[in-house]
Amino acid sequence: MDSAADGSGYQAWSEVTPDAARRLLVAAVEAFAERGYHATTTRDIAGRAGMSPAALYIHYKTKEELLHRISRIGHDKALEILETAAAGPGTAAERLDAAVRSFVGWHAAHHTTARVVQYELDALAPEHRGEIVALRRESDAAVRRIIAEGVGAGEFDVPDVPGTTLAVLSLCIDVARWFSTAGHRTPDEVGALYADLVLRMVGARPAAVPVVQK
Amino acid sequence: MDSAADGSGYQAWSEVTPDAARRLLVAAVEAFAERGYHATTTRDIAGRAGMSPAALYIHYKTKEELLHRISRIGHDKALEILETAAAGPGTAAERLDAAVRSFVGWHAAHHTTARVVQYELDALAPEHRGEIVALRRESDAAVRRIIAEGVGAGEFDVPDVPGTTLAVLSLCIDVARWFSTAGHRTPDEVGALYADLVLRMVGARPAAVPVVQK
Numbered sequence: 001m002d003s004a005a006d007g008s009g010y011q012a013w014s015e016v017t018p019d020a021a022r023r024l025l026v027a028a029v030e031a032f033a034e035r036g037y038h039a040t041t042t043r044d045i046a047g048r049a050g051m052s053p054a055a056l057y058i059h060y061k062t063k064e065e066l067l068h069r070i071s072r073i074g075h076d077k078a079l080e081i082l083e084t085a086a087a088g089p090g091t092a093a094e095r096l097d098a099a100v101r102s103f104v105g106w107h108a109a110h111h112t113t114a115r116v117v118q119y120e121l122d123a124l125a126p127e128h129r130g131e132i133v134a135l136r137r138e139s140d141a142a143v144r145r146i147i148a149e150g151v152g153a154g155e156f157d158v159p160d161v162p163g164t165t166l167a168v169l170s171l172c173i174d175v176a177r178w179f180s181t182a183g184h185r186t187p188d189e190v191g192a193l194y195a196d197l198v199l200r201m202v203g204a205r206p207a208a209v210p211v212v213q214k
Numbered sequence: 215m216d217s218a219a220d221g222s223g224y225q226a227w228s229e230v231t232p233d234a235a236r237r238l239l240v241a242a243v244e245a246f247a248e249r250g251y252h253a254t255t256t257r258d259i260a261g262r263a264g265m266s267p268a269a270l271y272i273h274y275k276t277k278e279e280l281l282h283r284i285s286r287i288g289h290d291k292a293l294e295i296l297e298t299a300a301a302g303p304g305t306a307a308e309r310l311d312a313a314v315r316s317f318v319g320w321h322a323a324h325h326t327t328a329r330v331v332q333y334e335l336d337a338l339a340p341e342h343r344g345e346i347v348a349l350r351r352e353s354d355a356a357v358r359r360i361i362a363e364g365v366g367a368g369e370f371d372v373p374d375v376p377g378t379t380l381a382v383l384s385l386c387i388d389v390a391r392w393f394s395t396a397g398h399r400t401p402d403e404v405g406a407l408y409a410d411l412v413l414r415m416v417g418a419r420p421a422a423v424p425v426v427q428k
C-alpha cells in the first residue's frame with residue numbers, strides 16, 4: 001500500500017482534533033485500505049497510532065464511528081469540490097472542465113482514503129449510510145446541473161443527461177482504484193486528460209473547449 | 215449484497231469441476247464480496263457451501279488458491295471478450311462499440327465477481343499477482359489496438375492513445391462498483407449508453423458510428 005505516499009496523511013485531516021483523534025483516523029484509513037474494514041480491529045488501529053485500545057475509546061466509541069467520520073469528511077470534500085465548480089464563473093464547458101480536474105485530482109492525490117470511502121459503504125450503519133447516500137445525490141446533482149446548463153445553452157449535445165452524469169462521476173471516482181504514485185502520470189496530468197475526455201463525452205463544441213491557465 | 219441475483223451464481227462457473235469445487239468457488243465469491251478477503255476464513259467458505267473445512271481442503275489447499283482461481287477465471291473472461299471484439303469484422307468504431315458493450319455487460323451482470331476480482335488484487339500471492347497483471351496488460355493491448363487502428367484509418371481523433379485506453383477500460387470496470395440489479399438500467403442499456411460515450415471520447419466521425427443490430 002502506498003498510503004504514506006498519498007495525501008491521506010496527517011495534513012489532510014486538519015479539521016480533526018485533538019491530535020490523538022487525528023492520528024487514530026489516519027491509522028484507520030491505512031488499516032481499512034490494507035486489510036478491509038471487517039478484518040481490522042480497534043486494537044489494530046490503536047496499535048498503528050501508537051496508542052492503547054482504551055485511549056482509542058476516549059475518541060471513538062466504535063470502529064464504525066471511525067469509518068463514518070472518514071466517509072463523511074471524504075464525501076463533504078467531494079461535494080465541496082463539485083459545488084464550487086458548478087457555481088463558478090464561465091461557460092458550462094469551463095465549469096465542467098474545472099469540476100473534472102479538481103475531482104480527479106482529489107481522487108488521485110487521496111487514492112487510499114478514496115478507496116476506503118468508496119468500497120466500504122456497505123459497512124456503515126444504516127443511519128450513517130443514509131446520510132452518505134444523500135451527500136452522493138447532491139454531488140450527482142451538482143454535475144448534472146452543469147451538464148443540463150450546457151445543453152440548455154446549446155454548448156453540449158447530451159441525449160441522456162442522468163446517464164452521462166453517472167458515467168462522468170464513475171470515470172473520475174475509478175481513478176482512486178488504478179492511480180499509483182509509482183505510475184507515469186501526475187494527478188494534474190490525469191485531470192487534464194480526463195477533462196478533455198469528458199468534454200468530448202458531452203459533445204462540447206470545439207469553440208467552447210477552454211484553455212485553462214495553471 | 216445481491217450476489218445471488220447477479221451472474222456470479224452457479225452457471226457462470228461451469229468450467230469448474232467437480233460440483234463441490236464449483237460450490238466452494240461460488241461461496242468464496244459471496245463471502246469475499248460481503249466481508250473482504252482478509253475477514254473471510256476457509257471455515258466461513260465451507261460453511262456457506264454446506265461442507266466441512268476438511269472437505270474444502272480436498273479441492274483448495276489455501277484461501278489464496280480460491281481467490282487466484284476466481285481472479286484467473288474473471289480475467290480470462292475479460293480478455294476473451296476484448297480480444298474477440300478487437301479481432302472481429304467491421305470498422306474500428308464498430309469493434310470498439312462491440313468491445314464496450316460486451317465488457318460493460320459482463321461487469322454489470324457479474325458485478326459481485328468483478329468487485330472481488332478488481333479490489334482484492336493485493337491479496338494475491340506475488341507469483342499469482344504477476345500472472346494476473348500480465349493478463350491485464352493483454353486486455354489493455356486489445357483495446358489500445360482498436361483505438362490505434364481507428365486513428366490510423368482516420369476514423370478516430372485521439373491525442374493520447376494509452377491514456378484514452380486506460381480511461382475507457384476504467385469507465386467500463388467501474389460499472390461493477392455502482393451497478394445494482396435494483397437500479398433503473400439493464401446491463402444492455404448501460405452497454406449502449408457507454409458505447410456511445412466511448413465513441414465520443416475517441417472522436418469517432420459521426421458517419422462511422424454504427425447501428426448495431428441486437
